[in-house]
Amino acid sequence: MKNTICMASLLLGLTLGTAEAQVMVLGGGIAKDCYEAARFETVSPRQGAETCTRAIELEAMNAGNRAATYTNRGVLRMRAGDYDAALSDYEKAKRIRPETGETWLNEGAAYIFLKDYPSAMASLDQAISLDSSDLHAAYYNRAIAKEKLGDVEGAYYDFRKALELKPDWDLAEWQLSRFEVTTN
Template sequence: MIRSTLLAASFIALIAPFASAQVSVIGGGIARDCYEAALYGRTSNQEGEKICTKAIEAEMMKMENRAATYTNRGVLRMRAGNYDGALSDYSTAKNMKPELGAIWLNEGAAYIFQKDFDSALISLDKAIELDSQELYAAYYNRAIARENTGDLAGAYSDFQKTLELNPEFERAKWQLTRFTIAN
């Protein structure tokens, strides 16, 4: 019986995840400004965080928009390297709207940045289960987490799934070039 194994190039211990799935806010106001700060990056991450905080503190909004605003602030915090602050925002958002896949996707990315790959896998599995809006990013990030926990076959499979969902995603194409299938 021929057994195939996957070998990944070991020169890369960690590749930055691909996340920042902003959550749209229905309506206008400060919460919408927060969403646009996370989406377009027209302000600094710190300024965007202030906009989101102001929306959270001062604006009346539906639970879905409030959860989205916490998620968007988490995205801005994560981009600024404040992973604990981002994780706190994602936790709050999950308590409000746990079925929102983007929360779990971003939480998984924050855990990857912290090199907590086991926690990242839990979050990313949930993002995939919930059919997150940026599903290809959830598979890509899970591939990174899997590779860093030693699950090379799972990582390879997830990078392939990423390309199936988004054939133009160059990062996934490159990732697959690092793998060799040996008999």
């Protein structure tokens, strides 16, 4: 017997998971303020991005903190709806620290917002292979991209994996409730 996964007839709007994985900055200064703006939403996204820009332009940072600051500024720019600027920041962060899964995760989310699902898939696959600290969000967002690309079965299994990684996650539970698994 083969399991068939069918989308429920009522398809509601898709919502991204916790796609905005911030990257911790060690130490103090403006770069830490940038991280806190991204992590705790202490200021508006625009103000937070300006803080990050000041950190990038004015502070001496090690490579890890510089990459994290670019990623955090990208998160803030993404929240403000400036996806192209966010993607530019993620690209800069990846050139410095390509092994940071959170950067790839956020890049995948930006591509989803831009409806560039093949690029989202590539970024989210990389976030998963790098074992991003928000792995549940990487699977969740990849499920959205898969569903948009017509891979309904793959989307179902990625939503399940997201829920396995973060049990009792209402958003993933809701997504799974839209599917009906039938046996042929």
